[in-house]
Amino acid sequence: NGARFGPRAIRTMERIGPYNHALNIVPEAVCKIADVGDVPFRSRFKLEQCIEDIEVHFRRIIESDVRPLGIGGDHSISYPILKAIAAKHGPVAMVHIDAHCDTSGEYDGSKFHHGGPFRLAVLEGLIDPDRTIQIGIRGSAEFLWELSYEAGMTVIHAEEFAEMGVATVIEKARAVVGDGPVYVTFDVDGLDPAFAPGTGTPEVGGLTPREAQALLRGLAGLNVVGGDLVEVAPQYDATTNTVQVGAQMAFEILCLMALRFEIVGE
Ligand code: MN
Ligand code: MN
Numbered sequence: 360n361g362a363r364f365g366p367r368a369i370r371t372m373e374r375i376g377p378y379n380h381a382l383n384i385v386p387e388a389v390c391k392i393a394d395v396g397d398v399p400f401r402s403r404f405k406l407e408q409c410i411e412d413i414e415v416h417f418r419r420i421i422e423s424d425v426r427p428l429g430i431g432g433d434h435s436i437s438y439p440i441l442k443a444i445a446a447k448h449g450p451v452a453m454v455h456i457d458a459h460c461d462t463s464g465e466y467d468g469s470k471f472h473h474g475g476p477f478r479l480a481v482l483e484g485l486i487d488p489d490r491t492i493q494i495g496i497r498g499s500a501e502f503l504w505e506l507s508y509e510a511g512m513t514v515i516h517a518e519e520f521a522e523m524g525v526a527t528v529i530e531k532a533r534a535v536v537g538d539g540p541v542y543v544t545f546d547v548d549g550l551d552p553a554f555a556p557g558t559g560t561p562e563v564g565g566l567t568p569r570e571a572q573a574l575l576r577g578l579a580g581l582n583v584v585g586g587d588l589v590e591v592a593p594q595y596d597a598t599t600n601t602v603q604v605g606a607q608m609a610f611e612i613l614c615l616m617a618l619r620f621e622i623v624g625e
Contacts, residue, residue: 360433360559361558361559361592361594361595362431362432362433362558362559362589362590362591362592363432364592364593364594365430365431365432365589365590365591365592365593365602365605366397366430366431366432368591368593368599368602369430369588369591369602369605369606369609370394371602372602372603372606374603375603375606375607375609375610376610376613379610379611379614381572381576382576382579382614382615382618384614384617384618384621386610386613386614386616386617389617389618389620389621390616390617390620392613392617395420398412398413398416398417399412399416400412406469406471407471410435410438410439410471411439413436413439413440414439414440414442414443417429417439417440417442417443417444418443418446420443421443421444421446421447421585422447426583426584426585426616427440427443427444427585427586428585428586428587428588428609428612428613428616429585429586429587429588429589430587430588430589430591430609431587431588431589431590431591432589433473433559433589433590434457434461434473434474434476434544434546434589434590435471435472435473435475435476436476436587436589437461437476437477437480437544437587437589438471438476438477438479438480438485440585440587441476441480441485441486441542442483442485444485444540444542444584444585445483445484445485445486447584448540448584449540450484450485450486450487451485451486451487451490451539451540451541451542451584452486452487452490452491452535452536452537452539452540452541452542453477453480453486453487453490453491453492453536453541453542453543453544454491454492454494454532454536454541454542454543454544454578455477455491455492455493455494455544455546456494456495456544456545456546456549456566456571456574457493457494457495457496457544457545457546457548457549458495458496458497458498458517458546458548458549458560458561458562458565459474459496459498459500459503459504459546459548459560459562460477460493460496460503460504460506460507460512460514461473461474461475461476461477461478461546462475462477462478462481462503462504462505462506462507462510462512463475463478463500463503463504463506464478464503464506473559473589473590474500474503477491477493477507477512478506481506481510481512486542488507488510488511488512489511489512489535490535490536490537490539490541491512491513491535491536492512492513492514492515492531492532492535492536493507493512493513493514493515494515494520494528494532494549494566494574495515495516495517495520495549495550495565495566496514496515496516496517497516497517497518497562497563497564497565498560498562513531513535515528515531517564517565517566518564520566520570525570525573525574525577526577528574528577529573529574529577529578532574532577532578533577533578533581536581538581538582539582540582540584541578541581541582541583541584542583542584542585542586543575543578543583543585543586543587543612543615544586544587544589545571545575545586545587545588545589545608545609545612546558546589546590547588547589547590547591547601547604547605547608548560548561548562548565548590549565549566549571550565550566550567550568550571550604551563551564551565551566551567552565554567554568554600554601554604555568555591555596555600555601555604555605556595556596556600556601557591557592557593557594557595557596557600557601557602558590558591558592558595558601559590559592559595560590568604568607568608571608572607572608572611575608575611575612575615576611576614578615579615579618580618580619580622581615581619582619583612583615583616583619585616586612586615586616588605588606588608588609588612591605
Protein backbone atom coordinates (compact mmCIF):
# COMPACT_ATOMS: atom_id res chain seq x y z
CA ASN A 360 0.00 0.00 0.00
CA GLY A 361 2.33 2.82 1.23
CA ALA A 362 5.17 1.67 -0.99
CA ARG A 363 3.10 2.38 -4.11
CA PHE A 364 4.56 5.89 -3.99
CA GLY A 365 8.16 4.59 -3.94
CA PRO A 366 8.93 4.73 -7.67
CA ARG A 367 7.65 8.24 -8.26
CA ALA A 368 9.49 9.51 -5.16
CA ILE A 369 12.75 7.86 -6.21
CA ARG A 370 12.41 9.41 -9.67
CA THR A 371 12.47 12.86 -8.04
CA MET A 372 15.93 12.32 -6.49
CA GLU A 373 18.55 14.37 -8.28
CA ARG A 374 21.71 14.06 -6.23
CA ILE A 375 22.48 10.41 -7.05
CA GLY A 376 25.39 9.52 -9.37
CA PRO A 377 26.56 9.74 -12.06
CA TYR A 378 29.99 8.79 -10.62
CA ASN A 379 30.72 6.16 -7.98
CA HIS A 380 34.21 6.95 -6.74
CA ALA A 381 34.50 3.79 -4.63
CA LEU A 382 33.94 1.55 -7.67
CA ASN A 383 35.41 4.09 -10.09
CA ILE A 384 32.58 3.82 -12.52
CA VAL A 385 30.05 5.98 -14.34
CA PRO A 386 27.39 3.41 -15.27
CA GLU A 387 25.96 5.55 -18.07
CA ALA A 388 29.39 5.73 -19.72
CA VAL A 389 29.63 1.94 -19.82
CA CYS A 390 26.17 0.78 -20.87
CA LYS A 391 22.80 1.99 -22.07
CA ILE A 392 20.49 2.67 -19.14
CA ALA A 393 16.85 3.70 -19.23
CA ASP A 394 13.86 4.16 -17.00
CA VAL A 395 11.38 2.03 -18.92
CA GLY A 396 8.43 3.16 -16.86
CA ASP A 397 5.92 1.45 -14.63
CA VAL A 398 4.53 -2.05 -15.08
CA PRO A 399 1.06 -1.68 -16.61
CA PHE A 400 -1.61 -3.60 -14.72
CA ARG A 401 -4.72 -4.91 -16.43
CA SER A 402 -6.61 -4.46 -13.16
CA ARG A 403 -5.41 -3.26 -9.77
CA PHE A 404 -8.18 -5.27 -8.12
CA LYS A 405 -6.82 -8.72 -9.07
CA LEU A 406 -3.70 -9.53 -7.12
CA GLU A 407 -2.83 -12.79 -8.92
CA GLN A 408 -3.19 -11.01 -12.23
CA CYS A 409 -0.95 -8.14 -11.09
CA ILE A 410 1.73 -10.69 -10.19
CA GLU A 411 1.39 -12.14 -13.72
CA ASP A 412 1.62 -8.67 -15.25
CA ILE A 413 4.92 -8.00 -13.45
CA GLU A 414 6.35 -11.32 -14.66
CA VAL A 415 5.30 -10.72 -18.27
CA HIS A 416 6.76 -7.20 -18.25
CA PHE A 417 10.10 -8.35 -16.83
CA ARG A 418 10.24 -11.32 -19.21
CA ARG A 419 10.07 -8.89 -22.14
CA ILE A 420 12.90 -6.83 -20.66
CA ILE A 421 15.10 -9.84 -19.89
CA GLU A 422 14.44 -11.56 -23.23
CA SER A 423 15.77 -8.38 -24.87
CA ASP A 424 19.09 -9.01 -23.08
CA VAL A 425 18.49 -6.17 -20.66
CA ARG A 426 19.30 -6.55 -16.97
CA PRO A 427 16.48 -5.18 -14.83
CA LEU A 428 16.71 -3.06 -11.70
CA GLY A 429 13.22 -2.94 -10.23
CA ILE A 430 11.97 -0.22 -7.91
CA GLY A 431 9.12 -1.16 -5.58
CA GLY A 432 6.55 -1.24 -4.52
CA ASP A 433 6.66 -3.70 -1.68
CA HIS A 434 8.78 -6.84 -1.53
CA SER A 435 6.12 -9.03 -3.13
CA ILE A 436 7.37 -7.77 -6.53
CA SER A 437 10.58 -9.80 -6.23
CA TYR A 438 8.71 -13.08 -6.75
CA PRO A 439 7.38 -12.40 -10.28
CA ILE A 440 10.65 -10.69 -11.21
CA LEU A 441 12.56 -13.79 -10.09
CA LYS A 442 10.22 -15.93 -12.20
CA ALA A 443 11.34 -13.93 -15.23
CA ILE A 444 15.01 -14.02 -14.11
CA ALA A 445 14.96 -17.81 -13.57
CA ALA A 446 13.31 -18.38 -16.95
CA LYS A 447 16.53 -17.09 -18.50
CA HIS A 448 19.22 -18.02 -15.98
CA GLY A 449 17.78 -20.98 -14.06
CA PRO A 450 17.83 -20.89 -10.26
CA VAL A 451 20.01 -17.92 -9.27
CA ALA A 452 22.08 -17.03 -6.22
CA MET A 453 20.74 -14.16 -4.14
CA VAL A 454 22.04 -11.46 -1.83
CA HIS A 455 19.12 -10.20 0.24
CA ILE A 456 19.39 -7.19 2.56
CA ASP A 457 16.35 -6.82 4.81
CA ALA A 458 15.17 -6.80 8.42
CA HIS A 459 12.99 -9.79 7.47
CA CYS A 460 13.71 -13.08 5.68
CA ASP A 461 10.38 -12.84 3.80
CA THR A 462 10.01 -16.63 3.72
CA SER A 463 6.70 -16.89 5.56
CA GLY A 464 3.60 -18.76 4.46
CA GLU A 465 0.09 -17.52 3.70
CA TYR A 466 -1.17 -14.35 5.33
CA ASP A 467 -4.83 -13.33 5.31
CA GLY A 468 -5.46 -16.22 2.94
CA SER A 469 -2.92 -15.22 0.31
CA LYS A 470 0.61 -16.37 -0.45
CA PHE A 471 1.25 -13.19 -2.45
CA HIS A 472 2.35 -10.67 0.17
CA HIS A 473 5.56 -8.89 1.07
CA GLY A 474 6.47 -11.33 3.85
CA GLY A 475 6.70 -14.38 1.61
CA PRO A 476 8.25 -13.85 -1.86
CA PHE A 477 11.35 -15.91 -1.13
CA ARG A 478 9.39 -18.87 0.19
CA LEU A 479 7.70 -19.05 -3.20
CA ALA A 480 11.04 -18.48 -4.95
CA VAL A 481 12.64 -21.41 -3.09
CA LEU A 482 9.67 -23.76 -3.49
CA GLU A 483 9.46 -23.02 -7.22
CA GLY A 484 13.21 -23.36 -7.81
CA LEU A 485 13.75 -19.71 -8.81
CA ILE A 486 16.58 -19.17 -6.34
CA ASP A 487 19.11 -21.64 -4.97
CA PRO A 488 18.83 -21.55 -1.16
CA ASP A 489 22.36 -22.92 -0.77
CA ARG A 490 23.62 -19.87 -2.68
CA THR A 491 21.40 -17.34 -0.90
CA ILE A 492 22.40 -15.03 1.95
CA GLN A 493 19.96 -12.88 3.95
CA ILE A 494 21.56 -9.99 5.82
CA GLY A 495 20.31 -7.61 8.52
CA ILE A 496 17.55 -9.84 9.89
CA ARG A 497 15.97 -8.71 13.18
CA GLY A 498 12.68 -7.89 14.88
CA SER A 499 10.10 -10.14 16.47
CA ALA A 500 9.04 -12.26 13.51
CA GLU A 501 11.84 -14.86 13.66
CA PHE A 502 9.28 -17.67 14.05
CA LEU A 503 8.07 -16.95 10.51
CA TRP A 504 11.42 -17.67 8.87
CA GLU A 505 11.85 -21.40 9.48
CA LEU A 506 11.91 -22.11 5.75
CA SER A 507 15.12 -20.05 5.43
CA TYR A 508 16.87 -22.40 7.83
CA GLU A 509 15.27 -25.62 6.63
CA ALA A 510 16.07 -24.83 3.00
CA GLY A 511 19.70 -24.03 3.84
CA MET A 512 19.81 -20.28 3.29
CA THR A 513 22.54 -18.37 5.15
CA VAL A 514 21.03 -15.86 7.59
CA ILE A 515 23.06 -13.03 9.11
CA HIS A 516 21.15 -11.23 11.84
CA ALA A 517 21.74 -7.52 12.41
CA GLU A 518 23.52 -8.15 15.69
CA GLU A 519 25.79 -10.74 14.03
CA PHE A 520 26.56 -8.18 11.34
CA ALA A 521 27.81 -5.81 14.04
CA GLU A 522 29.97 -8.52 15.61
CA MET A 523 31.40 -9.79 12.32
CA GLY A 524 32.09 -6.43 10.72
CA VAL A 525 31.47 -5.50 7.09
CA ALA A 526 34.61 -7.13 5.65
CA THR A 527 33.75 -10.54 7.12
CA VAL A 528 30.13 -10.30 5.96
CA ILE A 529 31.34 -9.50 2.43
CA GLU A 530 33.69 -12.48 2.51
CA LYS A 531 30.83 -14.71 3.66
CA ALA A 532 28.43 -13.34 1.04
CA ARG A 533 30.91 -13.91 -1.79
CA ALA A 534 31.62 -17.44 -0.56
CA VAL A 535 27.90 -18.26 -0.41
CA VAL A 536 26.86 -16.88 -3.80
CA GLY A 537 29.88 -18.06 -5.80
CA ASP A 538 30.53 -17.18 -9.45
CA GLY A 539 27.12 -17.78 -11.03
CA PRO A 540 24.29 -15.37 -11.81
CA VAL A 541 23.20 -13.50 -8.69
CA TYR A 542 20.16 -11.37 -7.90
CA VAL A 543 20.52 -8.52 -5.39
CA THR A 544 17.39 -7.51 -3.51
CA PHE A 545 17.44 -4.59 -1.10
CA ASP A 546 14.55 -3.90 1.28
CA VAL A 547 15.04 -0.38 2.61
CA ASP A 548 13.91 -1.59 6.06
CA GLY A 549 17.25 -3.42 6.25
CA LEU A 550 18.58 0.01 7.14
CA ASP A 551 18.01 1.38 10.62
CA PRO A 552 14.83 3.49 10.89
CA ALA A 553 17.05 6.32 12.14
CA PHE A 554 18.09 6.63 8.49
CA ALA A 555 15.08 5.16 6.71
CA PRO A 556 11.86 5.56 8.69
CA GLY A 557 9.77 5.79 5.53
CA THR A 558 8.82 2.14 5.27
CA GLY A 559 5.90 -0.04 6.32
CA THR A 560 7.63 -2.36 8.79
CA PRO A 561 10.52 -0.47 10.44
CA GLU A 562 12.73 -2.46 12.87
CA VAL A 563 15.14 -0.81 15.29
CA GLY A 564 18.78 -1.90 15.22
CA GLY A 565 19.55 -2.07 11.52
CA LEU A 566 22.40 -1.34 9.16
CA THR A 567 23.74 2.15 8.64
CA PRO A 568 23.72 3.43 5.05
CA ARG A 569 27.53 3.42 5.16
CA GLU A 570 27.59 -0.27 6.13
CA ALA A 571 25.09 -1.12 3.40
CA GLN A 572 27.07 0.81 0.79
CA ALA A 573 30.28 -0.93 1.83
CA LEU A 574 28.52 -4.30 1.68
CA LEU A 575 27.15 -3.69 -1.82
CA ARG A 576 30.49 -2.35 -3.08
CA GLY A 577 32.11 -5.47 -1.65
CA LEU A 578 30.14 -7.49 -4.22
CA ALA A 579 32.04 -5.84 -7.10
CA GLY A 580 32.77 -8.22 -9.94
CA LEU A 581 29.93 -10.64 -9.22
CA ASN A 582 27.62 -11.55 -12.08
CA VAL A 583 24.65 -9.45 -10.97
CA VAL A 584 21.88 -10.29 -13.45
CA GLY A 585 19.23 -8.17 -11.80
CA GLY A 586 18.13 -6.50 -8.63
CA ASP A 587 15.53 -4.46 -6.87
CA LEU A 588 15.11 -1.78 -4.23
CA VAL A 589 11.81 -2.06 -2.41
CA GLU A 590 9.60 -0.86 0.44
CA VAL A 591 10.25 2.88 0.23
CA ALA A 592 7.02 4.48 1.52
CA PRO A 593 7.85 8.18 1.22
CA GLN A 594 4.76 9.51 2.96
CA TYR A 595 6.04 8.19 6.31
CA ASP A 596 9.20 10.31 6.14
CA ALA A 597 8.75 14.04 5.78
CA THR A 598 12.54 14.53 5.61
CA THR A 599 12.80 12.53 2.31
CA ASN A 600 15.91 10.79 3.72
CA THR A 601 14.42 7.33 3.06
CA VAL A 602 14.01 8.18 -0.60
CA GLN A 603 17.54 9.58 -0.73
CA VAL A 604 19.18 6.46 0.77
CA GLY A 605 16.88 4.16 -1.20
CA ALA A 606 17.87 5.82 -4.47
CA GLN A 607 21.54 5.65 -3.48
CA MET A 608 21.30 1.90 -2.76
CA ALA A 609 19.60 1.38 -6.13
CA PHE A 610 22.48 3.29 -7.72
CA GLU A 611 25.01 1.06 -5.95
CA ILE A 612 23.29 -2.03 -7.41
CA LEU A 613 23.23 -0.38 -10.84
CA CYS A 614 26.99 0.22 -10.51
CA LEU A 615 27.54 -3.50 -9.77
CA MET A 616 25.70 -4.45 -12.96
CA ALA A 617 27.63 -1.86 -15.01
CA LEU A 618 30.93 -2.93 -13.49
CA ARG A 619 30.35 -6.53 -14.49
CA PHE A 620 29.53 -5.33 -18.01
CA GLU A 621 32.74 -3.30 -18.10
CA ILE A 622 34.81 -6.28 -16.92
CA VAL A 623 33.44 -9.05 -19.14
CA GLY A 624 31.31 -7.24 -21.73
CA GLU A 625 28.08 -9.01 -20.88
MN1 MN B 1 11.35 -7.44 2.61
MN1 MN C 1 11.60 -6.00 5.50
